[in-house]
Amino acid sequence: MSDASDIKILLVDDHPLVRDGLRARLEAAPRLRVVGEAGSGEEAIAQAGACRPDLVLMDVNMKGGSGIEATARLLEHYPDILVLVLSMHDKPEYVAQAMAAGARGYVLKDAPGKDIVLAIDTVMGGGIYYSAALARQLANPAPQDTLLTLREQEVLRHIADGQSNKQIARALDLSVRTVETHRLNIKRKLGIEGQAELIRFAVQRAENGGYP
Known part of the structure; x- marks a missing residue:
């Protein structure tokens, strides 16, 4: 009942x-x-x-x-x-x-x-x-900085500046394929899906002074 x-x-x-x-x-x-x-x-x-x-x-x-x-x-x-x-x-x-x-x-x-x-x-x-x-x-969220390597943080800083994979590769003396791999790893670690979301995150972090 x-x-x-x-x-x-x-x-x-x-x-x-x-x-x-x-x-x-x-x-x-x-x-x-x-x-x-x-x-x-x-x-x-x-x-x-x-x-x-x-x-x-x-x-x-x-x-x-x-x-x-x-x-x-x-x-x-x-x-x-x-x-x-x-x-x-x-x-x-x-x-x-x-x-x-x-x-x-x-x-x-x-x-x-x-x-x-x-x-x-x-x-x-x-x-x-x-x-x-x-x-x-x-x-108490885990600091996102601790998830990324220094190289990944460098790549993210260049993404915030609006640079393409080719430009980032030239600036960091890397191959374009390596830069693409870094992008994928950054998105995976941060749980980010698309490129627009990645750029938005990179810019917000730059505004907060979060790059080496």
Whole structure:
């Protein structure tokens, strides 16, 4: 039996075994009731319309597409539903993207069961929740300077000056291929996707006096 005080939850994960484990963990807690499951973003939107959950527990990486994209789309259709991301990824960029999409919290999959219940209660109460490990990481981010070698910092400084790979190669007495490799390594270390984002980062860092 359930009553009006139950928190209705929709589980979204492309692994049935993971959903089974989550269902068992959640339904062992008072007032939590799993009313639906979905294995993709498309299914999540359809299920949200069918079972009208109070909260969606959303995975990030699924075969059918990103849970972050699914979060944004789901909230376009059902803005009153709360989304709590449950993921194995602890990179700050994933957290930032999830929150920008409208999620109200981010919990790591290896968190204790009581943390997931606490996260649900916090979000349902109007708050924002991060797993403890994430909260510490967000409060004390690793200095990005420590991720890059001195040569990579030099390349980044030239990128900030608007120089091409050919110009950077000439200035640093390197091959163009080596400069391209440095660019790729910089983007990988900083979690940057495109060239425009790399240039923006390089310029911002230059403005802050962050080059050797």
